[in-house]
Amino acid sequence: MSTVSYYTADGLKKLREELDHLKNVMRPKASQDIADARDKGDLSENAEYDAAKEAQGLLEMRIAKLEELHANARLIDESQLDTSKALVLSKVKIRNQANKMEMTYTLVAESEADLKAGKISVTSPIGKGLLGKSVGDIAEITVPNGKLNFEVLEISRD
Secondary structure (H helix, E strand, O other), X not given: OOOOEEEOHHHHHHHHHHHHHHHHHHHHHHHHHHHHHHOOOOHHXXXXXXXXXXXXXXXXXXXXXXXXXXXXXXXXXXHHOOOOOOOOOEEEEEEEOOOOOEEEEEEEOHHHOEHHHOEEEOOOHHHHHHOOOOOOOEEEEXXXXXXXXXXXXXXXXO
């Protein structure tokens, strides 16, 4: 049974673009690679043909996975989100209670997480710990090397 995934408009657009690229560019290229390898002679001893068929199989698996993700994708309606609590698409400014370091993260769906861009998944330990918190709350988060306490300083939407 497949699970529903939530996406922002940008995330859903990227998913569609990748799926279109795989279907319209990569699939015909894989077919052409197989045809080129087939033209080289005896298929029983043709490693190039075997490699092309293997690549096509992997491509078809990726396409099937993306089609399933797309079929179960739901667009997040940002206007319906509560701004008093940390939810998906919230920009949350937090302070580490141990070292007083301040960080700002945007909580996003797992498929859109990008730590370099300050986007963390709501399924990550920190993301899970921040969900539902309000300004002033302390989030006690269990991470692989122990427990961290973060104070929620600010919650906003972009």
